[in-house]
Amino acid sequence: MDNHGSYKSLINIWLLLMFFTVITVGAAQFDFGVWNVPIALIIASFKAGVVALHFMHLKHEDSMTWVFATYPLFLLFLLIAFTATDMFTRVAN
Amino acid sequence: MSDTSETNYLDNGKGFASWFYTVDHKRIGVMYLIAIGIFFIIAAFASFLIRWEHLTPGEGIVSAHTYNVLFTLHGSMMVFLFIVPGVAASFGNFLIPLMIGAKDVIFPKLNLYSFWLYLLGASIFLFALAAPADTGWTFYTPYSIDSGTNVIMITLGVFVLGFSSILTGINFIVTMHKLRAPGMTWDRLPLFCWAAYATSLLQVLATPVVGITLLLLIGERYFGLGFFDPAKGGDPVMFQHFFWFYSHPAVYIMILPAMGIISEVMPVFSRKPIFGYKAIAYSSLAIALISFLVWGHHMFVSGQSKLVNIIFSVITYAVAVPTAIKVFNWLWTMYKGSIELSTAMLYSLAFIFLFTIGGLTGLFLGALAVDVHLHDTYFVVAHMHYVMIGGTVFGFFAALHFWYPKMWGVMFDEFKAKIAFVLIFIGFNVIFFPQFILGTLGMPRRYFNYAPEFESLHQLSTYGTWIIGIGFILMMYTLLKPIPGEAGPNPYKSLSLEWSMDSPPPPLNFDKIPTITEPVYNYGTKIEKES
């Protein structure tokens, strides 16, 4: 059934994750100003994507699972986007 | 009463344990029904006291603090213990497997655990009544941080109830994906199932946000986290954002299953296919998606930014359209039909009319300028009750009467039930219609006391509770005292799957999983133009 990948490929994935952990810790030693957070988030998202696709086999799941895996991300975006829009567009009228 | 050779689910095992440890979805549905019924009665009683207090201005039967406790109790119990789990968990459990042609839900044990979690949450909630909270069901900060009452227990109870709700939702979604009988395609799925599916989606995706919000509120009280406390640099409006991110979709968790019920009842008693099946099915899904985008219309005067107010107002009107479409579809289902005014049909017709009023008064509140005037007045109270009682509760009562023969295998006295309906319908309107006028006149909600010029309208509203109370009692009496004789498998000549088996259904529903070959609402003679 879900006999995907080999032990070796799993370990390779892990090495990739370790590599990116080193990168993200390394990148934190430098100050990129406003880019600090985006850089950290992009690396984290990449790692999270790798974990989801390979460790969690999302790669081999059907479209319904994809919908349920990604829709909450959209909702999370909504929650943050609307709340933040409110917080930062308040002006004394 | 069962003299057939086969046992039915009610006879299948006797005693407390055979119910409490059952994994039979029908028994779990019935247990939910009993539990929510009890909480409905308690919460309704609180509302009788609230109205009684308003018979005259000033202190009547209770003190100001007791009054605040009563409306908090009424609101939170109705919302979290009755109406959110209500129709979905009781009739959803009972009907979904029967309707899609399955022997049970996909995770029967998880279903039982959900029920236990519901009981646990409810117990914590009731335990909190030792020092009942006075925050209102919305738990707005910083009042809820500050209040000397037992806010932690009540929010903990709601948190646990939330998990019960989530697990039930997961169960239903997966059941409808994986256990539909052969031939039961998505476009043959009964509309109640569509509605339950949309409801479950909302339960799974909205509830966790209120979960973390209430958890943070508990943290706020224990540790003084400060997220929602202006004194610590936090923002109370953020609490409202998080709260309504759940609680607006929760409105649809409450109303969607009732819409599903109406979509089942109308075709049967009109002997017509439901008008616009796809429109109703997809507008359920559309509502499930759009309802996540409108929460801010509860916060137009809360200090939310003007830009966000405008955005939320626009999207609010967008969600009004699919709702309007549904109303017209139900209406047109009756066109050229053969209409029987059974009790269930009466409740459905009342649903359509009252829900229309509820929806139309929503148009007032969505309009920014008007909402500034009407926000937090009795207008909102009336609007919300027209949707929640006129909508959900009337739909719930329609279901109670409609599936009564299927659930219990007997019939009730239609005549008495219709009298009860008339009392409930009149009483309801007498209570809540004057409240619209109170609201436009500027009577604020959650007021223990009120100015003398509001007295006559308040009194009228209170008299309504007495009428509706008599109606409730008569309805309960009618339903608890069935008339002799058996109902038979299909007294209404319905075509959907749950009526194809004995009443009450056998423990495992189907001896052999049926194969579906035609649409579910296949009433009438085929003279229609094919799409």
Place this chain on the structure above:
Amino acid sequence: MGIYDITTKIIKSIAYPSEMVPPITEEDDGHHHFDPETEHSSMKLGMWLFLATELLLFGGLFAAYAIYRAKYPEMFMNGSKSLDVVLGTVNTVILIFSSLTVAIAVKAIQENRIKLVKIMLWITIVCAAIFAVNKYFEYSYKFGKGIFPGTDIFYSIYFAATGVHMLHVFIGMAVLGVLLNKVYKGKYSKDNFTAIEVGGLYWHLVDLIWIYLFPLLYLVG
């Protein structure tokens, strides 16, 4: 109606993969079982839905983080600098490693290599325990310096987020412990491994959340 037809197509394309509905097997112990393939795919779908729930549970914390970070950049800068990056990094490595071991365990059970499954699950649980111990030291160090939840908004978010995450680590340990116990009892094999796969999914989520929490709290100072 054009709009409805389009919607139908979209919904069909999403929904119809699971259109094949399985027969139900015999009823032996009073209630019925669904066939293994349905049970397998259903449990996975159910777990993914539950993970969606969990993600949104943390969603509230992420939203609070985003907003207060933008509102109080100084406070977050200083707070973040005061956290122990070394300990955080060690915990990240541990958690990612434990994700690997769970993934190997899921693979091994499908090949009936029970012994490997036991070893991998043990390692995972031990990793989780080390993670917890590290967190314990980290918390007590903070308490020693007089920093508690509520000290300021940053520390509130730090304690709330890592605290809720810690709770998930404990739940994950319990789940894996139960699974391990059942492995010892010989309940799982290459024909019956759904529980391990689904438990593994849960553990990966714990890792996923940490992958975000670590840089957001410790690194972007």
Place this chain on the structure above:
Amino acid sequence: MNWLPTSASTFAEGVDFTLWLVTIISVISCILIGFLLIYFVIKYKRKTDNDPTPAITHDSFLETLWTIIPTILCIVIFIYGYVYYDQYTVTPKNAVEINVTGKRWIWTFDYSNGKKTLNDLYVPINQPIRLVMQSDDVLHSFFVPAFRVKQDLMGNRYTYINFTATKEGVYDLYCTEYCGASHSNMLGKVHVLSKAEYALWEDGSAKKVKSASADIPLDKLGEQLYTKNGCVACHSIDGSDGIAPSWKALFGAKRAFTDGTSAVADENYIKESILYPTEKLVTGYGPIMPSYKGLLDDKEITAIIEYIKTLK
């Protein structure tokens, strides 16, 4: 039919217009749907158990119609709601600012001329006013039905209301955000004065406006002040325990304070408590009362003391 309060601000007209518009749309829709319901029920009543019925499943024309018409109506209503809201949120340039503080359960108004009033807001007619509002504790909401304005107040952040009163008179002011036991007593009055009257009030002869009843007995005056100045929100007069000590049988009673001392409640003690309320706290109550220094003159304080004396 009287279903709207007096309209006394420039904003009220727009709100009322939109309200009427939505009301007319709603009533027509409601009558239409109600009529169709009843008509169908009568016309298509079941005659036999086997009435033939057509299998109508959809009708593109009708469905399009009832998708489009509600959409158009919604857009129209939104636009009106938005336009009038937009007017309300824009502050006119010559607006006079008044600071508003909400505190359980009293409204305090600070004017730019140094005046301060409790629960009574004085504004001149036809003058744009901008309220700058903040709460001292939990959320409150400032609502004047006659002006159709409402806005929440919270701690640590200012919120604003703009209005221009167009009609002289005294209007109700409510708190509409639930704030605890005396939420429904957190009331006030907005006095819209003619320019001349306002100038008089501004001159310091506030009392002329405030109490035309200078001749009434002291204890009766005290009774009026009791409700007018918000004492009623916290102090009961029937002995029931609230957030603050009851006034019943207060005079002459022995008071125990949180610092361990005690005193007999005589005239001087009561006067001190009104002017410096947090100096001596009666055991079991928190320091929540605002000082009335500068808000009540000596005669008014005496009146309140006389009133307390009558509460045996």
